[in-house]
Amino acid sequence: MQLVDYSHSFLSVVPAFLALALAVITRRVLLSLGIGVIVGVLLLTGGHPLNGLAHLKNLVVGLAWADGDWSLGKPKILLFLLLLGIFTSLLTYSGSNQAFADWAKRHIKDRRGAKMLTACLVFVTFIDDYFHSLAVGAIARPVTDKFKVSRAKLAYILDSTAAPMCVLMPVSSWGASIIATLAGLLVTYNITEYTPMGAFVSMSLMNYYALFALIMVFVVAYFSFDIGSMARLERAALNEVHPEHDISDGSKGRVYALIIPVLVLIVSTIAAMMYTGAQALESFSVLGAFENTDVNTSLVFGGVCGILAVLLCTVGTINAADYPRAVWVGMKSMFGAITILVLAWLISGVVSDMKTGEYLSTLVAGNINPGFLPFILFLLASVMAFATGTSWGTFGIMLPIAAAMSVKVDPSLIIPCMSAVMAGAVCGDHCSPISDTTILSSTGAQCNHIDHVTTQLPYALSVAAAASAGYLALGFTHSAFIGFAATGAALVLLILLLKNRQPATLD
Template sequence: MIDYSHSWISLLPPLFALGLAILTRRVLLSLGLGILLGALLLFSFAPWGSLKYLGQGLLGLVVEDGGVNTWNMSIIAFLLLLGMMTALMTLSGGTRAFALWAEERVRGRRGAQFLAFFLGIFIFIDDYFNSLAVGSVARPITDRYRVSRAKLAYILDSTAAPMCVLTPASSWGAYIITLIGGILLSHGIVDYSPLGAFVAMLPFNFYALFALLLVFAVIWLQIDLGRMHWHEARLQAFEQDSSAKASPDEQIQEHEEGRALDLVLPIVTLIIATFASMVWTGAQALQAEEAAFSLLGAMENTDVGLSLCLGGLAGLAAALVGALRQKMSWPAIAHALKIGAKSMVGAILVLFFAWMLGGVIKDIQTGQFLASLTQAYLDPQYLPLILFLVSAVMAFSTGTSWGTFGIMLPIAGDMAAATEIALMLPILAAVLAGAVFGDHCSPISDTTILSSTGAWCEHIEHVTTQLPYALSGALIAAVGYLALGMTASLSLALISASLAFLLTVCALYLWSQRLKATRPQG
């Protein structure tokens, strides 16, 4: 394979796939052509070498090191389990009953959106789990109050990764703490423990903080921009939700006497069983290493994929109990399970293509090329802003925030140690913020794909409708990092970012009101 680690050519496959997806709105075709272009570039357009590489890449998604690729297959299994669980909740009437129950307590469209928002805040175990579980609970309510699936997908996506990156007791937090510990050790920094450094970095993670605040403002002020306004206006005019795709609910006959408990019990079971499984698998790993048990240690060593599957099985069992309680026939249950599993095929195909493109991007060394660009900019006062932007571009291009963390955090640590050691934590936080922003916007990001899946929203509709909001959050964060670099003061940086937030919200609100005035809702 040709080494493109120092060439702009390494940017071609991801940018080609991303641009084509946005232009054509055909995700699988765009990802497939991006994968093909990357393979041809890696092997100098030699057909046989490129085809052999693609075959090995496809096989590697299923088989790894002579065995099953447990991570990929665990995520696929969890998706299938969740699809079947959702179908059973619909069959038993739980989805319908919960929507009727919530309708008496949730006040209007704003309340339905706040329900999704607060669920996203409190369910922070893992971003995949957050997007899919919260989507399953909130979707019946937002549908009933005629909130577009695109708006729901935006709320899911904007609470999943930002909450996970801010929470130590999450799969993201444990991974980041492990990376930070290695960086601190390599530079002889003993003032902070890895957990202490993570907590100290939280106020510097401007994008995650202001992205959450922006969701709150968007819901409260009903700020609908661009194509999001178009979808919302159509729904308010009692037209079809053009951002929605078919879900199992539309193909299954719901039981008339279902109870809200038939939806709540499976979801609560799923949450408790998943968290318990994460602690258990982490404790098993600690025991194998003969290390003392701690909750943080368990979360650092947990097997997320296996935990999701165990939680999914428990949730499916609880949903099956609800269907059997309604005395549903086994043929009806089997039919619902088939529809539920089939409903996830589209998301699984997009994930497979995204994983393949991720492998191509890794081999063509897009991340290494982007990381090398930072070496040309070593002025300490601009480092937080530069690393935020470079991490954002890397995560957007590669579709992975975790991969960006792995590449950029050690580089950022080295740059801080070589220039201004006092900027170590702010710079590391800027990398985290940039990675979350890029991942938030990227059509090939797992979290973006699963957010559209959780909301049952057309994937490209989700990407294009949330982009104005994500870019607004990035602008606010950029102001904060520029002020941080120039003043070296967290207080002044937060004040600057807060002022930028207020100005941005005012501008977005006025834009939204102008759209509503020029395009009446029916």
């Protein structure tokens, strides 16, 4: 079937932006994504309904079958979601969640402590953003519920620590992939003053959005810096009751019955990532293993091990008749997230076929002052990631473009330009309702998806505005330190301006 080529037409952005606009306006995510998919396939097939239906079928089949062979990465993510739902449900039915929340209430004295605990867990679970959002959500949710922290605040903390930490760490699924991409680009443009690892570290130091997004999380957690609809939802949370934690009173639950399964989940996932990555190596190295790891298989393995650990640790605390119910409740809790995720993947396929990324990349053209290049690439990468819902896809498209443009305009800007792309990709991913990480952070927090999107947006845009100032300073001075200082100064100014409109603190 011949598809219409939209690589040079503004129509290429219509399906993605239509879905985004409808999601924000109507707050009905499934309907909005569905309309975006349908409009996209009709545009691609010239408005022929039957051809559009056939292409939609190909997109659905392509989630598990591509190029004449099984492609099980996405189904494994869906399976991991089901396993994690069962995992958390068993912990709830056994009373372990309640026991941990009771323990935390004795040792964590206030709402601030609950939020800081959640934020600090990223230093343990930074190996993968999916894993972080779901695992930390399962660990922290009973604690934040106990202290009346809103689910929207929990989702924000999960989302704004996941991708920013992963993109900064070389020993993560993100870092390893980016380093592999950099190795090829450095060879292509004959750049010898950097090793791939050295280039990655330099780029991380200039990734102002990721660095200051993490700083902003701790500012928000410690000072209860609530702006926009976050303040409203935080006030509402003070009177909110989450009945799912009342299934068991925790009298039979034990704290170790939560801690041990969570540790098993984390350790077994890391071990599986190392093992699957090592299979592709002749000589083992940690970085090489993470570069070649099969993240999705590792997540499924970790999920299975976590459930087995829960079963062993909760023998006698769950009635035999309650096990089927616990499994069903856990799976059912994930059905909404799975449906959203599948539709997000479908619209991502539409966006790819529409060549939205290629069209957006053509917007950077003509003669420009080299000093503006990092700033422009940051904005473009942000728009591209927002429209496509993927950081990784933006990396794949924009890093080569950034390298080529900087080598042509000013070779000394190659590292600043590529760091700006990395920052913009994370920024756009944070803001996008169709981003995998945004969806999974809502899932991990069990928060309404649009509530998460709308409450996170003011924080993400504030950091993005500050980072824009940093990339302007970086482009004209070529100094990473001046760019960092400019970002910090701009963010402090924005926080002070927004603080004057902030309601009274809740902590």
